[in-house]
Amino acid sequence: MNAGLPERIQPQILALYRARRDALCEAMEGHLGSLFAWEKPQGGMFVWATARNPSLDTDELMRLGLEEGVCVTLSSVFDVTGEDRRAIRVNFTLNAPERLHKGVRRLAAAARRLGQ
DSSP: OOOTTHHHHHHHHHHHHHHHHHHHHHHHHHTTTTTTTEEOSSSSSSEEEESSSSTOOOHHHHHHHHHHOOEEGGGGGTTTTTOOEEEEEHHHHHOOOHHHHHHHHHHHHHHTTTTT
């Protein structure tokens, strides 16, 4: 009954993720481009963005982001010492483009509250 299902739905999933990735990167360019650098991923489910200013504390950015209604994954959770606080990982697979744009605007508002 489900034979071949993954092969049949893969093109639709890839198209969906591609559109969401592009929407996220577009929103980030418009609202966070001066604060973060990143490369558009060729695969996967996340954009890894590194703060241009080494003093930007993404742990604090996440705290303020949560107050704005948006959540990102911190680079400190991927660092065995927990000291790398310069980057964020943002998932693009779970939300529609409009919601990704809204989340990036909220993250930009949190960054402004940080004085960035």
